[in-house]
Amino acid sequence: MRELRLYEMDGNEPAGRWRIVDRTALQVADGGLWVTIEGRPDDHWLHAGETLALLPGMRVWISAAAGGAVFAFGPQAAPAVQAAPSAWRRLAAWRGGRAQAAASLPT
Incomplete structure (x- = not known):
């Protein structure tokens, strides 16, 4: 269930x-915003x-058109997961699926 x-x-x-504060979708049910x-x-x-996608930390000003509006804030749809390009899959297979050791970066 979601609110x-x-x-x-x-x-x-x-x-x-x-x-x-969260990934949010602003959805207009009636009228204009x-x-x-x-x-x-x-x-x-x-x-x-x-619908307009909104991200955490955004500050948003909303005003209704002359006829008013009805709207809701709801969860954003999860982004679609995309498969890695075939070249990356071949490289991973060639490496035997081994992961590269983590490295630290200069600060």
Whole structure:
């Protein structure tokens, strides 16, 4: 089971600010949202059915379009696992599956 909270924002409300603590998906259920991520030059306009991926540490300002909006914060879908390219698989087979010893890097 997962928790999903719906928020409703009127078009005349001031923008709200959220601090993102986990990998999160902002999902618009109804209406339109204007989203600004602090430190980024671009803004996002999201409409019903659209989703925006947010990462931990982001500070996000959200405002509703004139008609208002209903939205939710939920878990991001897990990224798809991709197989290693065939060249890497052949190299690993040639090495007999041995791992390279760990190395320290200069600081």
